[in-house]
Amino acid sequence: MAIRVLPREVVDRIAAGEVIERPASVVKELVENALDAGADRIELELEEGGRALIRVVDNGGGIPAEELRLAFTSHATSKIRDAEELFHVASLGFRGEALASIAAVSRARLRSRVPGGEAAAEVQAQAGECGEPAPAAGPEGTLVEVRDLFFNTPVRRRFLKTVRSEVGQVAEWLTRLALSRPDVAFRLQNDGREVLRLPADGGLAARIRRLFGPEIANRMLPVDGASGPMQLAGFVLPPGVDRPDARWVYLFVNGRFVRDRTWLAGVREAYRGLLLRGRTPVAFLELAVDPAEVDVNVHPTKEEVRFREPSRLFALTLRGVSAALGRVDLRPEIHDARTAAAEPGAPGPRHRARRGSDRPLRPDGGSTPSSGRCAEETTEERCVREGPELPFGGSSAAGPARQFLRTYLMRELPGGLEVTDQHALHERILFERIRSRLAHAPLPVQLLLVPEVIAVGPRGQALLEGARGRLESLGLRFEPYGPDRIAVGGVPELLRKVDPGRLVADLLGFLEREEGCGALEAISDELVATLACRGAIKAGDVLTDGDIAALLEQGEAVARSPFCPHGRPVTVHVAVGEIERWFRRGV
Amino acid sequence: MEFTSNRRKLQEALQLVGGVAMLRTVKDALQSVYIDARPEGLILKATDCEVGIEVRIPDVTVARTGVVLLPAAHVMGIFRELSEPEVIVRSDGSGSEILSGRSRFRVVELDAGLFPGLPEFPGVLAGRVATADLVGMIRHVVFSSAEERTRYAFDGIKLEVCREELRMVSTDGKRLSYYRMPHIQQEEGMREALLPARALGHFGKALVGEGVEADLAVEGNRFGIRSQNVVLYCQQIEGSFPNFLPLVEKELPHHVMLDAEELLRALRRASVFAVAEARVVRLRLGAGNLNVRSNPVEQGEAETDVAVEYDGEPVELAFNPDYLTDYLKLVGANRVRVDFKDEQTASRWSVATTPSDEARKGELLYLVMPVTR
Numbered sequence: 001m002a003i004r005v006l007p008r009e010v011v012d013r014i015a016a017g018e019v020i021e022r023p024a025s026v027v028k029e030l031v032e033n034a035l036d037a038g039a040d041r042i043e044l045e046l047e048e049g050g051r052a053l054i055r056v057v058d059n060g061g062g063i064p065a066e067e068l069r070l071a072f073t074s075h076a077t078s079k080i081r082d083a084e085e086l087f088h089v090a091s092l093g094f095r096g097e098a099l100a101s102i103a104a105v106s107r108a109r110l111r112s113r114v115p116g117g118e119a120a121a122e123v124q125a126q127a128g129e130c131g132e133p134a135p136a137a138g139p140e141g142t143l144v145e146v147r148d149l150f151f152n153t154p155v156r157r158r159f160l161k162t163v164r165s166e167v168g169q170v171a172e173w174l175t176r177l178a179l180s181r182p183d184v185a186f187r188l189q190n191d192g193r194e195v196l197r198l199p200a201d202g203g204l205a206a207r208i209r210r211l212f213g214p215e216i217a218n219r220m221l222p223v224d225g226a227s228g229p230m231q232l233a234g235f236v237l238p239p240g241v242d243r244p245d246a247r248w249v250y251l252f253v254n255g256r257f258v259r260d261r262t263w264l265a266g267v268r269e270a271y272r273g274l275l276l277r278g279r280t281p282v283a284f285l286e287l288a289v290d291p292a293e294v295d296v297n298v299h300p301t302k303e304e305v306r307f308r309e310p311s312r313l314f315a316l317t318l319r320g321v322s323a324a325l326g327r328v329d330l331r332p333e334i335h336d337a338r339t340a341a342a343e344p345g346a347p348g349p350r351h352r353a354r355r356g357s358d359r360p361l362r363p364d365g366g367s368t369p370s371s372g373r374c375a376e377e378t379t380e381e382r383c384v385r386e387g388p389e390l391p392f393g394g395s396s397a398a399g400p401a402r403q404f405l406r407t408y409l410m411r412e413l414p415g416g417l418e419v420t421d422q423h424a425l426h427e428r429i430l431f432e433r434i435r436s437r438l439a440h441a442p443l444p445v446q447l448l449l450v451p452e453v454i455a456v457g458p459r460g461q462a463l464l465e466g467a468r469g470r471l472e473s474l475g476l477r478f479e480p481y482g483p484d485r486i487a488v489g490g491v492p493e494l495l496r497k498v499d500p501g502r503l504v505a506d507l508l509g510f511l512e513r514e515e516g517c518g519a520l521e522a523i524s525d526e527l528v529a530t531l532a533c534r535g536a537i538k539a540g541d542v543l544t545d546g547d548i549a550a551l552l553e554q555g556e557a558v559a560r561s562p563f564c565p566h567g568r569p570v571t572v573h574v575a576v577g578e579i580e581r582w583f584r585r586g587v
Numbered sequence: 588m589e590f591t592s593n594r595r596k597l598q599e600a601l602q603l604v605g606g607v608a609m610l611r612t613v614k615d616a617l618q619s620v621y622i623d624a625r626p627e628g629l630i631l632k633a634t635d636c637e638v639g640i641e642v643r644i645p646d647v648t649v650a651r652t653g654v655v656l657l658p659a660a661h662v663m664g665i666f667r668e669l670s671e672p673e674v675i676v677r678s679d680g681s682g683s684e685i686l687s688g689r690s691r692f693r694v695v696e697l698d699a700g701l702f703p704g705l706p707e708f709p710g711v712l713a714g715r716v717a718t719a720d721l722v723g724m725i726r727h728v729v730f731s732s733a734e735e736r737t738r739y740a741f742d743g744i745k746l747e748v749c750r751e752e753l754r755m756v757s758t759d760g761k762r763l764s765y766y767r768m769p770h771i772q773q774e775e776g777m778r779e780a781l782l783p784a785r786a787l788g789h790f791g792k793a794l795v796g797e798g799v800e801a802d803l804a805v806e807g808n809r810f811g812i813r814s815q816n817v818v819l820y821c822q823q824i825e826g827s828f829p830n831f832l833p834l835v836e837k838e839l840p841h842h843v844m845l846d847a848e849e850l851l852r853a854l855r856r857a858s859v860f861a862v863a864e865a866r867v868v869r870l871r872l873g874a875g876n877l878n879v880r881s882n883p884v885e886q887g888e889a890e891t892d893v894a895v896e897y898d899g900e901p902v903e904l905a906f907n908p909d910y911l912t913d914y915l916k917l918v919g920a921n922r923v924r925v926d927f928k929d930e931q932t933a934s935r936w937s938v939a940t941t942p943s944d945e946a947r948k949g950e951l952l953y954l955v956m957p958v959t960r
Contacts, residue, residue: 493866
C-alpha cells in the first residue's frame with residue numbers, strides 16, 4: 001500500500017481519540033475551558049450519562065462572535081501565543097485542541113456572550129464541519145452543547161459503559177476540578193436529576209467536607225510546607241482511613257489535577273510502617289509552584305506533568321505529611337459509646353488528637369466532639385506527666401499486664417484497658433532498634449562455621465546479587481554457589497537463631513515483589529521489617545511476667561509508631577466508657 | 588498391683604521417664620508412664636515413639652504384681668508435692684491410688700494395652716564405656732547443638748565409636764564441640780550414629796550416678812544405651828552431618844593462653860551491655876593483655892583487661908559472648924589455649940594440657956565462628 005497523507009477528518013478523529021475517550025473527557029475539557037474563562041459558576045447537564053447530551057454552561061468571559069468559528073479550529077487557542085509561553089502555562093488548557101476534537105466526534109453547539117455584549121452568538125459544528133455564526137439569545141458567558149458523542153466513530157461509542165458508570169466518571173472528574181477550585185460553584189445533573197451541587201465554598205477543607213462528608217473532613221490533618229519555589233498545602237487522613245488503591249490521593253499542581261508517581265511515592269513514604277501492605281492513604285495536596293518549574297505539555301490530557309526537581313517535591317511531601325502525622329496520637333481506639341452516638345456510622349478505629357491545639361482541623365469551626373471525655377482527659381494528663389513522645393504512654397499508672405491467648409498482653413491504664421499484640425510490639429521494637437543501629441553502622445554478622453547452601457534458582461541468585469550491598473549492610477554474607485544456589489557464610493547476629501534458608505526465602509520474596517522499583521531506603525526498611533518479623537517472639541509464645549513487663553517497657557522506650565512494620569496495630573485501647581456500655585452502666 | 592517405695596527414688600525415676608513422655612505432644616497414651624510391678628522390683632517405661640526410656644527400681648516392696656499406665660503430667664505433678672519418705676501405689680484396675688503420709692490421690696488409669704511398648708534393644712554392641720565418662724562426654728557436646736529443629740542435621744549429635752577412640756561432635760553452625768576420649772574396643776571397624784540432641788541431653792541426665800559401665804548399641808537406625816538400671820533408646824536422625832574434621836584440624840597460625848575463669852568474669856562484665864539485638868563482645872589482643880569490651884550501644888559500655896600469654900601482633904576478634912561463656916563454664920578453673928587466624932576465621936579453644944593431668948580422660952576442642960561487621 002502506498003504511503004499517503006491522511007485526509008483532515010481522519011487526522012482530526014485520531015487526534016480526538018487521544019483527548020476524547022468518553023463523556024468524562026468532554027466534561028473535563030469543557031469545564032477546564034470554563035474555569036480558564038474565569039467562570040465562578042458552572043452547570044453541567046447530561047442526558048444518558050453524556051451519550052445523548054453534555055451541556056456545560058458557565059458565567060465566564062465568553063467568546064466574541066467573530067472568534068466563535070475559530071474556537072472549533074484545531075490548534076486555535078486564546079491561552080498561549082508562542083512556544084515560549086508553553087513553559088509558563090498558567091491556564092488549565094493551552095493546546096487549542098479540545099473544542100476541535102470534541103466537534104470532530106459529535107454534533108456540537110457553542111453559544112457565547114461576552115460581558116456587556118449586546119447579544120449572544122452561536123455556531124454549530126458536526127463531525128468537524130463548522131457552520132456560520134448566527135445571532136442568538138443567551139446570558140453572559142458560554143454554553144457548549146455536545147450531542148450524540150461518537151456518532152461518527154461507532155467503535156468508540158460501543159466501548160462506552162453504562163450510564164451509571166459514565167456518570168460516575170464524570171462525577172470523579174468534576175470532583176477533581178471542584179477540589180482544585182473551591183471558589184467556584186458547580187452543579188451536575190443527569191437526565192434531569194441532580195447528582196452533585198457544590199456552592200462556592202470558603203476553601204479546600206469545606207469543599208472536601210461537602211464532597212466526602214464529615215467522616216473524612218473531621219479527621220483531616222493539615223499539611224503545609226515550603227521548599228525553594230514549591231509551596232505545599234492540603235490535608236491528609238490518619239491511618240485507618242486508607243484505601244486499597246490510590247484513587248483518593250488527590251494531587252494538584254497550580255490548580256491542575258495530576259497523577260505523579262514521585263509525588264505519590266512521597267505520600268506513601270510518609271505512611272511507611274503505618275499502613276498495611278497494599279493500602280494507600282487518603283490525601284488532598286496542592287502544590288503551588290512557578291509554572292516554569294513544571295512541564296505540563298507531556299501528555300494530551302495533561303494528567304501527567306514533569307517536575308524540574310522531583311526529588312525536592314518528594315522530600316517536601318515526605319516532610320510535610322510526616323509532620324502532620326507526627327502531631328497526632330495514632331493509637332487505634334475502640335469506639336467509645338458516646339463517640340459512636342455523636343457520630344453515627346463512624347467506621348473503623350478512631351484516632352485521637354493528642355493535644356487540644358493539634359486536633360484535626362474542623363472546617364465547620366465546631367468544637368471537637370465531646371465524646372470520650374474521660375479517655376481524652378487522661379491521655380492529655382499522661383502526656384503532660386510523661387512528655388508528648390510516649391506513644392504507648394502510661395506505664396507508671398498502669399496495672400500489671402497479663403497474657404491472653406498466648407498472643408495478647410492486657411493491662412489496665414487510666415481511662416481504659418490496653419490490649420497489645422505481643423508479636424506486633426516486639427516486631428516494632430526490633431524494627432526501630434535495627435533501623436537506628438543501621439543508621440550508625442552495618443549490623444554485626446555472625447559468621448557460619450559451615451556455609452549453608454540454599455537453592456534459590458538462577459533468578460533468585462541474580463536478585464540477591466543485585467541487592468548485595470543492602471543485604472551485606474544488613475548482615476547477610478553469601479556467595480554464588482553454582483548457577484542456581486548460594487552459600488550463606490554469615491547471618492545477621494540479631495537473627496542467629498533463625499534458619500538461614502527461611503531468612504533468604506523471606507528476603508527473596510521481598511526482592512521479587514519490589515524488583516525494579518522502590519527507593520533504596522524503602523528496600524532497606526522492608527528488609528529490616530523482615531529481620532524484625534523473623535526475630536520477634538510469635539503469637540503463641542508463652543511469656544513470663546518478667547518478659548511481659550520488659551516487653552511493654554521496651555515498647556514505651558523505643559516504639560515510635562503504634563503499628564507493626566507491616567501496618568497492623570500494635571495496641572488497642574478500650575475506653576472505660578465502652579466497657580461501661582457493655583454493662584449498661586452510666587450511659 | 589500394689590507396691591511401697593522410697594518416695595525420692597520413685598520420684599527421680601518418674602522425672603526421667605516422664606521427661607521422655609513429655610518430649611513431644613502427641614497422643615495421650617504416649618504422654619504417659621507405664622509401671623510394671625514385678626517381684627524383683629519396678630520397671631518404669633515411657634516413649635514418644637522416637638525416644639524411649641526404661642528405668643528399673645530394684646528395692647521396692649511389691650505386694651501385688653501388675654501393670655498400670657498413668658498420665659505422666661498428673662503423676663509427676665503429684666510427686667512434686669510429696670515430701671514424706673515413703674509412698675504406696677495401689678491399683679484397682681480402673682484407677683490408681685497414691686498414698687503418702689496423710690495424703691491420698693486417685694489417678695484415672697489409661698488402658699495399659701495402649702502403651703506402644705519399647706523397641707528391642709539394638710543387637711549390635713558398639714562399645715562399652717564408663718558411665719561417668721559417657722555423662723561427661725554428653726555434657727561437653729550437647730550445648731553446641733542447634734536449639735531449634737530447623738536445620739535438621741544440626742539438631743543431631745554425631746557419635747563415632749572407633750577402635751581406640753570414642754568421639755562425639757555437635758554444631759549449630761556457628762560453633763562446634765568435638766569431644767574425644769581414649770577407648771579400647773575389641774571389634775574392628777568404626778560405628779557411627781547421628782542422634783537427636785534433645786534425647787541425648789536427656790540420656791545424659793538419666794545416666795548420672797547410674798552403674799559403672801554402659802553399653803552402646805547401634806542397629807539399623809536404632810540406637811541404645813544400657814547400663815545397670817537404665818535402658819535408653821532413640822531413632823537416629825536422617826541427614827548428613829557436616830564434614831567437621833577439616834575444620835577441627837585446620838592449621839591456625841596464632842595462639843594465646845589464658846585463664847578460663849578470668850576470661851569468664853570479664854565476659855560476664857562485658858555482657859552487661861551485649862544487648863539482645865546485638866550480642867557482641869570484642870576481644871582486643873595485645874602483648875600480654877586481652878581487653879574485653881562490649882560493643883558500644885546507646886545504653887553504655889563496659890571493658891575489662893585480662894592478663895594473657897601472647898606476643899603476636901595486636902588483633903581484635905568479636906564474638907557472641909554466650910558462645911564463649913557456655914564453653915568456659917564447662918572448662919572451670921583451667922588454662923585455655925585459643926588458636927586463631929584472623930577476625931573472619933573460626934578460633935579453636937582447648938584446655939592447655941599440663942603433664943600433671945595426663946590422666947584426664949577426654950579432650951574437648953571447641954570451635955567458634957566470630958562476629959564481624
